[in-house]
Each structure stands twice: as structure tokens, then as C-alpha cells.
Amino acid sequence: MVSTELAQERRYVEELYARLDALRLEARTALERVRRDDVGGNHQSRSERDAYARLYEDRIAQLDEVDDRLAFGRLELSDGDDSDDGSPFRYIGRIGLRDEQLKPILLDWRVPQAAAFYQATAATPLGARARRHLITEGRVVTRIDDEIFDSELLVEQADSLQGEAALLAALTGQRTGRMSDIVATIQAEQDRIIRSDLGGVLVVQGGPGTGKTAVALHRAAYLLYSHRERLASSGVLVVGPSRAFLQYIEAVLPSLGETGVVVSSVGGLYSGLEAVHDDAPETARVKGAAEMAGLIKRAVRSRQRVPLEAIDLDINGERLTLEPGLIASAMNRAWETRKPHNEARVVFVKSALNQLSRLLAEQLRSHGNTVDDADQAVLREDLRTSHDVVVALNTAWLPLTPEKLLQDLYARPQWLASLTPQWSNEKRALLRRDRDAVFTISDVPLLDEAAELLGEYNAQNAALKREEKLQKKRDIENAENAIRNMQVEGLVHAEDLAAGFAERSVRGTTAEQAAADRTWTYGHIVVDEAQELSPMQWRVLARRCPLRSFTVVGDMAQASAAASARSWQDAVHPLVGASPLGERWRLEELTVNYRTPAQIAAVAEAMAEKNQLPITRATAVRESEWPVSTTIVELRPSDRPVDPEALGDAVITVIEDDRDIDDRGTVAVIAPEATVGALYPALSESFGRDIGLGAQGLNRAIAVLTAQDAKGLEFDAVVVVDPDGILAESSRGASGLYVAMTRPTQRLHLVRPS
Numbered sequence: 115m116v117s118t119e120l121a122q123e124r125r126y127v128e129e130l131y132a133r134l135d136a137l138r139l140e141a142r143t144a145l146e147r148v149r150r151d152d153v154g155g156n157h158q159s160r161s162e163r164d165a166y167a168r169l170y171e172d173r174i175a176q177l178d179e180v181d182d183r184l185a186f187g188r189l190e191l192s193d194g195d196d197s198d199d200g201s202p203f204r205y206i207g208r209i210g211l212r213d214e215q216l217k218p219i220l221l222d223w224r225v226p227q228a229a230a231f232y233q234a235t236a237a238t239p240l241g242a243r244a245r246r247h248l249i250t251e252g253r254v255v256t257r258i259d260d261e262i263f264d265s266e267l268l269v270e271q272a273d274s275l276q277g278e279a280a281l282l283a284a285l286t287g288q289r290t291g292r293m294s295d296i297v298a299t300i301q302a303e304q305d306r307i308i309r310s311d312l313g314g315v316l317v318v319q320g321g322p323g324t325g326k327t328a329v330a331l332h333r334a335a336y337l338l339y340s341h342r343e344r345l346a347s348s349g350v351l352v353v354g355p356s357r358a359f360l361q362y363i364e365a366v367l368p369s370l371g372e373t374g375v376v377v378s379s380v381g382g383l384y385s386g387l388e389a390v391h392d393d394a395p396e397t398a399r400v401k402g403a404a405e406m407a408g409l410i411k412r413a414v415r416s417r418q419r420v421p422l423e424a425i426d427l428d429i430n431g432e433r434l435t436l437e438p439g440l441i442a443s444a445m446n447r448a449w450e451t452r453k454p455h456n457e458a459r460v461v462f463v464k465s466a467l468n469q470l471s472r473l474l475a476e477q478l479r480s481h482g483n484t485v486d487d488a489d490q491a492v493l494r495e496d497l498r499t500s501h502d503v504v505v506a507l508n509t510a511w512l513p514l515t516p517e518k519l520l521q522d523l524y525a526r527p528q529w530l531a532s533l534t535p536q537w538s539n540e541k542r543a544l545l546r547r548d549r550d551a552v553f554t555i556s557d558v559p560l561l562d563e564a565a566e567l568l569g570e571y572n573a574q575n576a577a578l579k580r581e582e583k584l585q586k587k588r589d590i591e592n593a594e595n596a597i598r599n600m601q602v603e604g605l606v607h608a609e610d611l612a613a614g615f616a617e618r619s620v621r622g623t624t625a626e627q628a629a630a631d632r633t634w635t636y637g638h639i640v641v642d643e644a645q646e647l648s649p650m651q652w653r654v655l656a657r658r659c660p661l662r663s664f665t666v667v668g669d670m671a672q673a674s675a676a677a678s679a680r681s682w683q684d685a686v687h688p689l690v691g692a693s694p695l696g697e698r699w700r701l702e703e704l705t706v707n708y709r710t711p712a713q714i715a716a717v718a719e720a721m722a723e724k725n726q727l728p729i730t731r732a733t734a735v736r737e738s739e740w741p742v743s744t745t746i747v748e749l750r751p752s753d754r755p756v757d758p759e760a761l762g763d764a765v766i767t768v769i770e771d772d773r774d775i776d777d778r779g780t781v782a783v784i785a786p787e788a789t790v791g792a793l794y795p796a797l798s799e800s801f802g803r804d805i806g807l808g809a810q811g812l813n814r815a816i817a818v819l820t821a822q823d824a825k826g827l828e829f830d831a832v833v834v835v836d837p838d839g840i841l842a843e844s845s846r847g848a849s850g851l852y853v854a855m856t857r858p859t860q861r862l863h864l865v866r867p868s
């Protein structure tokens with residue numbers, strides 16, 4: 115028997131879905147009409163039609179994405195706080211909906227009026243009398259869960275979790291290998307961070323499983339919604355540690371109705387390259403240090419060289435002497451422009467050729483020839499194409515690509531030595547590599563730094579880019595015309611139109627343009643697992659957001675990268691300089707662990723403390739019914755150092771036992787780097803297509819990973835293989851093992867060689 119209240123909510127939610135379906139149908143019909151309409155052949159009308167079509171496509175995609183859990187809450191307002199229409203109820207959902215009379219029937223979770231749904235407590239009810247969570251299956255409300263803000267409950271309720279039943283249902287649910295949004299159960303401490311101001315650098319520190327990733331992504335969606343005018347045209351960049359991680363989070367923003375965000379791994383921050391492997395820690399530490407910026411600068415500068423002696427040139431049989439002073443003065447002219455190397459080189463060459471042609475003319479005159487203006491132009495051309503002149507000017511100022519600069523730096527020890535007189539030979543040797551070695555994750559910021567100092571290699575490219583920018587401006591004007599002609603009231607939000615629509619012209623969305631352009635500057639950047647970033651990586655991000663509007667989330671205790679900082683003050687230095695906390699950057703903490711059951715968190719924390727890892731303790735919201743299991747594998751002397759195959763059988767048994775408990779959940783096998791490669795074939799013999807290595811494993815029931823790969827991810831069960839091996843291989847103490855042990859949502863198994 116369904117209670118009257120539940121029946122009422124069912125009816126209300128049915129109406130919301132009916133409205134959603136109607137809007138979807140309207141958008142589909144409008145899209146078909148636009149596609150059918152013959153708009154003629156000129157550029158402007160095509161651009162307009164494409165812009166319309168794209169707008170409707172986006173709208174349809176957005177309406178499709180929000181189908182699941184369209185509405186999840188209701189606020190009952192106190193007397194005197196009624197909504198404009200006199201009703202005491204406000205329904206909260208993934209998007210805002212209005213009925214045919216344009217009366218709001220569902221509030222987008224991001225509007226200010228919805229904040230009370232997340233933040234109200236009995237102590238500070240924020241104008242609400244009660245909060246109701248609507249728990250749905252498909253489109254049907256199956257349960258309602260009420261919290262009454264009654265003054266008598268004040269003491270007990272002030273600190274309690276909101277919507278506890280809904281929250282626990284979300285937390286104990288099986289994991290799929292993809293993160294889902296938490297919009298229905300955002301907690302008050304998380305909501306305050308999500309809705310924090312756009313400006314400045316916001317650092318969010320929290321232990322494992324405290325929802326940092328979830329909060330960062332919801333904040334991106336919130337900021338895009340609330341600051342659409344500013345962010346729609348400049349875009350938001352989300353940076354994560356690895357491809358596997360990006361795959362893990364990829365569904366969250368679309369499910370929140372945001373598709374225009376650029377998502378990149380740290381290895382993908384230099385356009386045209388997706389570095390997936392990193393150097394050994396000692397090399398990564400050298401490459402990541404801030405002093406590399408000075409080295410790259412010196413390397414570029416050393417490619418601008420005044421010759422020590424005069425050079426004899428042969429210009430079509432005429433001998434001419436090129437004095438070092440001429441080169442020096444042309445260089446000064448080029449430096450005065452303050453342009454990057456390749457762009458300033460154009461000025462250098464022009465100035466050198468001008469001076470040389472004057473010299474040549476004088477010399478010819480002194481030999482009794484007449485040289486008029488027309489002859490002067492011919493002389494200039496002769497000089498420009500003369501082999502000797504080309505060699506002399508290139509030797510003085512060579513055009514360079516970032517790739518070539520870095521390859522030379524690594525492959526020419528003498529040149530490196532001349533640029534690093536203070537370095538030891540051992541330190542220099544860490545950078546030594548062949549020219550054809552692939553670039554690593556640590557090379558990415560160096561390439562970007564070099565690109566910044568070198569500028570466009572090819573003058574034509576620079577002109578092309580300028581033309582593209584002009585074309586974009588024209589496209590925006592066209593799209594604005596389309597906006598003026600549009601009659602789609604009620605179908606599309608005015609904010610979407612005003613800011614988002616203009617950019618979605620034939621040249622691609624803001625996100626597509628931003629991702630393809632190294633010099634693009636974003637309106638906001640979200641950095642996840644930010645504790646891992648090196649000073650050089652921070653410099654790349656600082657260049658991408660000159661306004662310094664950042665959300666930086668991470669956990670210092672989980673830092674494992676050799677070049678990463680030891681404190682947030684040091685980490686954000688490249689963004690805010692020496693500004694003290696509270697001036698240009700602020701710090702928030704998350705204190706509740708939503709992922710790991712208490713007994714697993716306790717074991718992980720005890721291990722961290724035993725190994726002097728400074729951790730931020732968080733309160734786990736739940737227990738699980740399974741204690742941490744430990745399997746000891748007796749090794750024969752011949753199996754040492756640990757032979758992965760000797761561990762294989764034990765790991766297989768542990769996985770099989772775990773699958774007996776839950777054969778549909780996700781399992782991660784986390785092992786030392788040296789073990790993973792050998793362990794995987796043994797496991798895949800037993801589990802076949804159910805098992806995958808690295809990022810591929812996220813699509814399978816069982817993933818085999820290193821602690822590094824597992825950063826930021828979570829699984830129903832985790833098997834940590836050879837914990838001491840993981841401990842030993844990390845350059846930052848116990849952080850890798852701490853990451854591994856804090857990935858499970860239900861069960862942790864340790865397999866230890868004896």
C-alpha cells in the first residue's frame with residue numbers, strides 16, 4: 115500500500131517527466147525543421163543554420179542525460195518564505211524546468227534558491243521547514259526520506275549527515291568502473307566548496323574518499339552555470355593525473371548537463387602530444403624543478419649567437435665582410451620587440467639584410483658602380499637567397515621547434531654542460547637521452563615552456579592563426595545575428611543563448627577550439643590529484659589561466675611524484691607567488707570519508723602512521739561487514755626477490771573467494787610496478803576477458819594496476835599484492851601503499867609474501 119505522500123510525489127515526478135518529454139519532442143522537431151530548411155548557400159546563412167542545429171543537438175543531448183534521477187529533492191519553505199507562486203514547496207533536480215505557462219516546476223540544483231536543500235540544518239534552517247529526498251528507480255519514486263528542521267531536534271541534528279538513507283544507499287551501491295554524480299546527496303561541507311566564489315585559487319585538502327573529485331566536478335558544473343557569460347566563451351579546463359582517471363570521471367559532467375568542458379591528463383597539456391609514460395623518479399625530479407625554466411630560457415638564448423669573428427660572404431661573386439657588430443645590432447633590434455625567439459627572428463633577419471644590402475651597395479659604389487633604388491631591391495633579394503648569408507644568419511639565430519630544442523638539449527652533453535655550469539655530471543647524466551626517444555609526461559611542461567619562449571616556428575602559421583581569430587570573430591557576429599532572429603522562447607535558456615550559442619559556430623565549440631590551441635587561456639581551471647604536480651607543471655597551468663581562477667583538489671599525504679611539493683603553500687607558489695594563505699588563495703578541508711568503510715580506513719591509517727606519513731584523518735561514514743583479510747604466501751628461497759608467479763596462485767584464490775561474495779562488483783589487483791607485468795598473464799589465464807591491465811581494466815570486472823594507476827579510482831574490492839614491495843618502490847615513503855589501501859568501497863585483501 116503506497117502512502118498518500120508517496121503517491122503525491124509519484125504524480126508530481128510523473129508530471130516533470132511528461133514536461134521533459136514534451137521539451138525533448140519540441141527540440142527534436144525544431145532540429146528536423148532546421149535541417150530541412152534550405153537556407154541558401156552563403157557563409158552567413160550556413161553558419162547560422164549550423165549554429166541553430168548545434169544548439170538543438172546540445173539541448174537534446176542535455177535532456178537525454180538528465181533522465182536518470184531528474185528530480186531528487188523537495189524543500190518545504192517556512193511561512194513567509196513561500197515561492198513566488200504561493201506554494202511552500204520547491205522541487206530540486208538536475209535541470210530547471212518550467213511548465214507551459216513558464217511557471218517554475220523544477221529548480222536546477224545550482225540556483226541560489228536550491229542551496230538550502232544542501233546546507234540547511236536544524237540549527238540553521240535557511241528558511242526551510244523540511245527537506246525531502248526522493249529516491250527513484252527509473253522514473254518512479256520508490257521512497258521518500260524526510261528531515262524536519264524542528265527546534266527540538268536542534269542538538270542531535272546539527273552535525274548529522276543529510277539525507278542519511280539516500281546517502282548510504284548511494285555509498286553502498288556497486289561500483290561500475292565509472293564515477294557517478296552525487297548531485298542528490300551533496301553534503302553541506304561539500305556544497306559550501308562547490309558554491310564558493312569563482313575568483314582566486316581555492317585549494318581543497320582532504321583524505322582519501324572525502325569526495326574531492328566529486329566536489330571538483332560539481333564545482334565545475336556549478337561555475338559554468340552561475341558564470342556562464344564569462345566561462346562559456348573562455349571555457350573550463352579539468353586536469354587529472356592519467357588517462358585511466360579521465361575515463362573514470364568522463365560521465366560525471368555530461369550527467370550534470372555540461373558537455374563543454376575540456377578534460378586533459380597532465381601528459382596531454384601540450385597540444386598534439388599525449389605522453390603516457392614518465393621518467394624514472396630521479397629524472398622526473400630534475401625535469402620538474404622550477405630551475406628548468408631558467409635552463410630552457412638559457413638554451414633558447416644560446417641559440418642567438420653573435421659570431422666571434424668577421425665572416426666572409428660570397429654574394430654572386432662579390433665578396434662582403436659580415437662584422438659581428440652588424441649581427442649584434444640586428445639582434446638588439448629583434449630583442450627590443452620582446453617577441454619570442456622565432457617571431458623576433460623575422461625582425462633580426464630583416465634588420466641584418468637591410469644593413470647588409472646598404473653595405474653591399476656602398477661597396478659596389480666604391481668600386482665605381484651606380485646603384486639606384488631598383489638595384490637595391492635586387493641586391494636585397496640576392497642577399498636573401500645567398501647560401502653564405504643563410505648559413506651566417508641561421509648560425510646566429512636558428513629557427514627552432516620546442517621538440518628540436520629539447521632533443522638537442524638531451525642529446526648534446528656538451529651544450530647542456532655549457533648551460534649548467536653549476537650542475538654535477540651525475541645530475542646532467544639524468545637528462546641524457548637519444549634524439550628519437552619518446553617524450554615523457556615530465557617533458558610536457560618543458561615543451562610548453564619552450565613553445566612559449568620560441569613562439570610560432572613558421573611565420574605562415576602565425577598569419578593563419580591571426581586569420582582564424584578574425585574568422586572566429588566573424589562567426590560570432592553571425593551567430594549573434596542568429597540569436598536575434600531566433601524565436602524559441604521557453605525552449606532555451608536566455609543565458610545559454612547569450613553566451614554559449616555565439617561560440618558554437620562552424621569553427622567548433624569553445625571546448626574544441628581551446629583543446630586545439632596551446633595558447634588558449636581558460637576562465638577557470640580545476641586540478642585534481644593536484645598534490646602530484648611539479649613546479650614546471652604548475653607553470654603550464656598558470657599560463658593557461660592568467661586570471662588565476664583555480665580549484666585545486668588533492669591530498670598531500672597521497673603525493674608520490676618525485677618532483678611534487680610538500681605543502682600547498684609551495685605547490686601553489688607558481689600561481690600566487692609568495693602571497694600568504696587567505697590573500698590570493700584559500701584552503702578548505704573535507705573531513706568525512708564517503709568511500710572506505712571504517713575498519714579499512716583504520717588499517718590504512720595505522721600503516722601510514724607507522725611509516726610517518728602525515729595524513730589528514732577523516733571520519734568514515736560507515737562500517738562494512740568484511741574485516742580486512744591477509745593472506746601470507748610462503749616463498750621458497752629460490753622465489754626471492756619476490757617472484758610474481760609464486761604469488762599468482764594466492765592472488766587467484768583471493769579473487770575467486772571475493773567473487774563468491776559478490777560476482778558482479780569490481781575488483782582491483784594493485785601490485786608493485788615490477789610485479790604487475792608478470793602477474794597479469796598468470797591472472798588472465800584464469801579470468802580471461804574478465805580481467806584487464808591498467809586503463810583497460812576499468813571496462814572489466816577485474817583491473818590489474820600499479821598504485822600510480824589507481825590514483826583517484828575506487829573499486830568494490832581491492833587486492834593489494836606485496837604491500838612491502840609497493841612501500842619499497844615509492845620515492846615518497848608510504849604514499850603509494852596508502853593510495854592502494856584506500857581504494858575499496860567494501861573489501862580489502864592483502865597478499866603478503868612471507
Ligand SMILES: Nc1ncnc2c1ncn2[C@@H]1O[C@H](COP(=O)(O)OP(=O)(O)OP(=O)(O)O)[C@@H](O)[C@H]1O
Pocket residue numbers: 281284285294295296299300301304320321322323324325326327328329669672708709825826827828856
Ligand atoms: N555527498 C556524497 N554523496 C554520495 N556519494 C559521495 C558523496 N561524496 C562523495 N561520494 C562518493 O565517495 C566516493 C569518493 O569520492 P571521491 O573519489 O570524490 O573522493 P576523493 O576525495 O577524490 O578520493 P581520493 O583522494 O582517494 O581520490 C565516490 O564514490 C563518490 O561518489
